[in-house]
Amino acid sequence: MNESPNKRAVIVGLFVLVGLIFLAVGILAIGNLHETFTTKMRVNTVFEDVSGLQAGNNVWFSGVKIGTVKKVSFHGKSQVRVMMKIDEDAQQYIRKDAKVKISTDGLIGNKILIIYGGTPEASIIQEDDTLGVEKTLSTEDMMNTFQKSNENVQAITNDLKSLTGKLNKGQGTIGKLLNDETIYKDITATTHSLNQASERAQVLMASLSSFTSKLDDKGTLANDLVTDTVVFKSIKASITQLQHMADSASAMVDDLKKASKNPKSPVGVLLYDEQTGASLKQSMKNLESSSAKLDEDLEALQHNFLLRRYFKKKAKEEEKK
Amino acid sequence: MTEKHYIQHTINKEEKVISIREVYKSFGDLHVLRGVNLDVYKGENIVVLGRSGTGKSVLIKLLVGLLKQDRGTINVLGQEVSQLKAKELDALRLRVGFSFQNSALYDSMNIRQNLEFPLVMNRKQLTPKEIGLLVDEVLDAVGLKDKKEQLPSDLSGGQRKRIGIARTLILKPEIMLYDEPTSGLDPITSAEINELINEVQERYNTSSIIITHDLTCAKETADRVAMLLDGMFVSVGSFEEVFATQEERIQSFYNYNFTK
Amino acid sequence: MFFTRSRPKRYIFSKGIDDTLIGVYNAYLFVARFFKEAFTKPFHFRVVVDQCFEIGLRSLTLITLTGFVTGVVFTKQSRPSLEVFGAASWLPSLISIALVRALGSLVTALICAGKVGSSIGAELGSMRVTEQIDAMEVSAVNPFKYLVVTRVWATVIAVPILSLYCTTVGLLGSYLNVHTHEDTSFISFMESAFEAISFIDLFTAVAKSVVFGFTIGMIGTYKGFNASQGTRGVGRAANQAVVLSMFLIFIEEIVIVQISNWIKFF
Numbered sequence: 001m002n003e004s005p006n007k008r009a010v011i012v013g014l015f016v017l018v019g020l021i022f023l024a025v026g027i028l029a030i031g032n033l034h035e036t037f038t039t040k041m042r043v044n045t046v047f048e049d050v051s052g053l054q055a056g057n058n059v060w061f062s063g064v065k066i067g068t069v070k071k072v073s074f075h076g077k078s079q080v081r082v083m084m085k086i087d088e089d090a091q092q093y094i095r096k097d098a099k100v101k102i103s104t105d106g107l108i109g110n111k112i113l114i115i116y117g118g119t120p121e122a123s124i125i126q127e128d129d130t131l132g133v134e135k136t137l138s139t140e141d142m143m144n145t146f147q148k149s150n151e152n153v154q155a156i157t158n159d160l161k162s163l164t165g166k167l168n169k170g171q172g173t174i175g176k177l178l179n180d181e182t183i184y185k186d187i188t189a190t191t192h193s194l195n196q197a198s199e200r201a202q203v204l205m206a207s208l209s210s211f212t213s214k215l216d217d218k219g220t221l222a223n224d225l226v227t228d229t230v231v232f233k234s235i236k237a238s239i240t241q242l243q244h245m246a247d248s249a250s251a252m253v254d255d256l257k258k259a260s261k262n263p264k265s266p267v268g269v270l271l272y273d274e275q276t277g278a279s280l281k282q283s284m285k286n287l288e289s290s291s292a293k294l295d296e297d298l299e300a301l302q303h304n305f306l307l308r309r310y311f312k313k314k315a316k317e318e319e320k321k
Numbered sequence: 322m323t324e325k326h327y328i329q330h331t332i333n334k335e336e337k338v339i340s341i342r343e344v345y346k347s348f349g350d351l352h353v354l355r356g357v358n359l360d361v362y363k364g365e366n367i368v369v370l371g372r373s374g375t376g377k378s379v380l381i382k383l384l385v386g387l388l389k390q391d392r393g394t395i396n397v398l399g400q401e402v403s404q405l406k407a408k409e410l411d412a413l414r415l416r417v418g419f420s421f422q423n424s425a426l427y428d429s430m431n432i433r434q435n436l437e438f439p440l441v442m443n444r445k446q447l448t449p450k451e452i453g454l455l456v457d458e459v460l461d462a463v464g465l466k467d468k469k470e471q472l473p474s475d476l477s478g479g480q481r482k483r484i485g486i487a488r489t490l491i492l493k494p495e496i497m498l499y500d501e502p503t504s505g506l507d508p509i510t511s512a513e514i515n516e517l518i519n520e521v522q523e524r525y526n527t528s529s530i531i532i533t534h535d536l537t538c539a540k541e542t543a544d545r546v547a548m549l550l551d552g553m554f555v556s557v558g559s560f561e562e563v564f565a566t567q568e569e570r571i572q573s574f575y576n577y578n579f580t581k
Numbered sequence: 582m583f584f585t586r587s588r589p590k591r592y593i594f595s596k597g598i599d600d601t602l603i604g605v606y607n608a609y610l611f612v613a614r615f616f617k618e619a620f621t622k623p624f625h626f627r628v629v630v631d632q633c634f635e636i637g638l639r640s641l642t643l644i645t646l647t648g649f650v651t652g653v654v655f656t657k658q659s660r661p662s663l664e665v666f667g668a669a670s671w672l673p674s675l676i677s678i679a680l681v682r683a684l685g686s687l688v689t690a691l692i693c694a695g696k697v698g699s700s701i702g703a704e705l706g707s708m709r710v711t712e713q714i715d716a717m718e719v720s721a722v723n724p725f726k727y728l729v730v731t732r733v734w735a736t737v738i739a740v741p742i743l744s745l746y747c748t749t750v751g752l753l754g755s756y757l758n759v760h761t762h763e764d765t766s767f768i769s770f771m772e773s774a775f776e777a778i779s780f781i782d783l784f785t786a787v788a789k790s791v792v793f794g795f796t797i798g799m800i801g802t803y804k805g806f807n808a809s810q811g812t813r814g815v816g817r818a819a820n821q822a823v824v825l826s827m828f829l830i831f832i833e834e835i836v837i838v839q840i841s842n843w844i845k846f847f
Binding site for chain 2: 704707708711712713715716717718719720721722723727
């Protein structure tokens with residue numbers, strides 16, 4: 001008689017309590033309602049190195065957050081497959097040839113995945129598509145570029161030295177020298193690679209300045225690091241040197257080509273020889289000084305604490321060899 | 322249910338105001354009322370006697386719907402209490418006065434406000450002046466005209482009992498229910514309260530149920546006495562009739578009270 | 582129920598769990614009854630207004646003091662960390678965000694839980710054990726309406742007002758500290774303080790206080806209304822009213838912050 005209303009009270013009480021707990025836990029667990037109720041689509045990409053990217057990091061497109069990283073897993077030999085979920089609203093703006101890169105939102109901020117590029121000619125991405133990756137420029141890449149350029153410069157200088165040496169010793173005319181296929185090829189190849197290095201350096205320069213301008217806001221902790229103008233200036237100087245060198249080198253090649261136009265007329269040869277000889281010598285000087293300066297700049301960079309780690313690693317590797 | 326001890330004495334009054342039939346009430350394992358039967362006639366004072374904890378207070382709380390019986394029927398002024406809707410119950414409650422054991426005056430209000438409270442809440446058509454007159458009338462009836470602006474905490478126990486009674490009288494009830502009206506009072510004050518109960522009966526022509534374990538009070542105020550033992554009435558009749566019996570439990574109750 | 586006969590056990594789980602669940606059930610009925618009776622006639626407007634004043638007066642001094650001290654101390658303690666970045670000028674907005682979004686309503690709610698909740702619990706508890714609530718009922722006044730509904734309305738109205746007041750006093754305290762250090766004018770302090778706050782912050786703060794007020798009133802009245810066992814029950818009702826409402830206030834704070842974060846997206 002007395003038991004059944006009690007039993008009902010206990011059961012209803014249990015339901016009320018469990019309901020309330022579920023409600024509270026549910027509200028806390030759902031996290032972001034906005035995200036929970038928008039439809040998502042899956043997109044993949046494969047990186048060599050995700051530099052700390054984690055599930056939960058945001059995905060940006062044109063500076064707008066459009067999704068999150070869902071899963072980071074190994075793929076193939078040592079690659080990393082990143083699966084992300086992006087809002088379906090953003091689908092129509094992303095093309096199949098768009099690229100993905102890893103960046104940070106601020107210096108100390110989280111890693112973010114940036115989808116960029118893409119041409120209107122390409123079709124719209126579909127569920128489970130894989131987007132391409134363009135190698136990002138890390139400090140390491142930057143240093144490699146410089147190192148390579150410097151090697152090129154040294155090679156070209158050596159070539160020219162031997163060239164002028166031969167000239168001085170009177171081993172034939174320029175025309176003859178230029179007919180010597182190996183030397184000619186050497187010089188053109190070096191100049192070409194020098195030009196390439198210079199171009200790459202310019203790209204690097206542009207990304208570097210945009211990188212720094214972002215962090216130029218005063219009052220942040222990052223300010224100290226970024227406004228370390230020494231690093232920035234030496235990098236800038238190195239790049240300018242590279243450009244100079246590329247200019248001088250191409251000027252020299254032009255000279256050489258002109259000279260070779262008239263190899264058979266002795267007067268012409270003589271005239272050209274003297275003229276080109278002088279201009280060649282000038283170019284040589286320019287190149288030599290540029291090369292020396294670039295060496296200096298690189299030396300300065302090596303002493304900067306920010307980049308010390310890289311050079312130490314490099315030195316170790318060389319020791320091993 | 323064991324044997325039914327029922328000593329029914331003959332009382333001839335024509336109009337029943339309360340009729341209790343086979344009422345059972347228990348709290349968990351505690352079976353307080355086990356088959357209570359009682360009729361109350363118009364204009365009589367009936368005293369319910371019994372030891373503490375025998376469910377006397379429970380009985381009158383059932384009458385005004387503060388508690389609900391497990392079984393049985395309770396008919397007050399022609400209405401079945403447990404079947405009433407909230408509004409009907411409120412209407413019935415206005416016709417039944419309930420004087421609580423500890424007076425239950427509202428601490429936060431002064432005496433006048435205490436007395437006004439039922440009127441202000443239930444007789445909205447009354448003007449402040451009319452309410453004032455009614456307050457004076459009941460204060461006169463309980464003999465405490467000069468205490469109007471005092472707080473309940475300033476009054477003595479006897480005075481509070483009177484105010485408690487006055488507060489129920491202000492609604493001009495047809496039935497008065499007194500819960501231990503003399504408990505915690507000295508004999509002289511008790512006698513005053515007994516007198517007041519009789520006065521109220523005459524002045525307002527009420528029927529009353531008086532719950533008490535005080536035999537003096539019972540003797541003074543009762544037209545009839547109902548003896549509650551082990552959850553049921555074992556004897557109902559005039560004071561002399563009830564205690565003329567040889568029933569052991571009634572005798573021990575009587576002796577304990579008067580030989581102490 | 583079919584298993585009643587097959588298993589004649591007294592308790593479904595154990596005495597303690599059963600009692601707790603019955604308590605939850607009773608509380609649920611109590612809250613449901615409140616919503617049923619809060620919007621039906623008769624309304625006791627006068628009592629609600631009286632109770633509002635009572636609550637306000639009872640906790641005004643304490644809230645003034647606490648709000649002011651919170652403002653001063655919070656500013657004082659935040660200053661060094663902001664100065665590291667040379668961002669001491671951000672202090673007003675930092676303080677106003679902290680006060681409006683969290684501290685103002687939380688501090689007020691906790692104080693009211695302590696002062697108002699306990700006194701409602703004790704008042705109704707003593708009315709219950711001295712049968713005043715029964716007396717009210719037998720004089721055909723619905724005590725639930727007259728005592729519970731009015732007090733809950735009063736806390737629902739008064740607590741948000743008090744939290745806004747607490748926030749204002751806290752900002753004044755903060756201004757005092759900022760002014761002594763930077764000689765900022767009151768106008769510019771307030772301007773940068775309010776620049777950091779959006780309408781939704783203010784709305785959430787008020788909504789939160791309404792919920793806190795409801796909690797304080799509901800638990801105070803529930804515990805008082807259902808007090809038992811004489812004077813001991815009164816003390817227990819007051820005590821439990823404070824403990825339980827503070828506990829719930831913290832949980833609600835977390836839940837409401839979460840919900841308000843959703844709202845910001847829409």
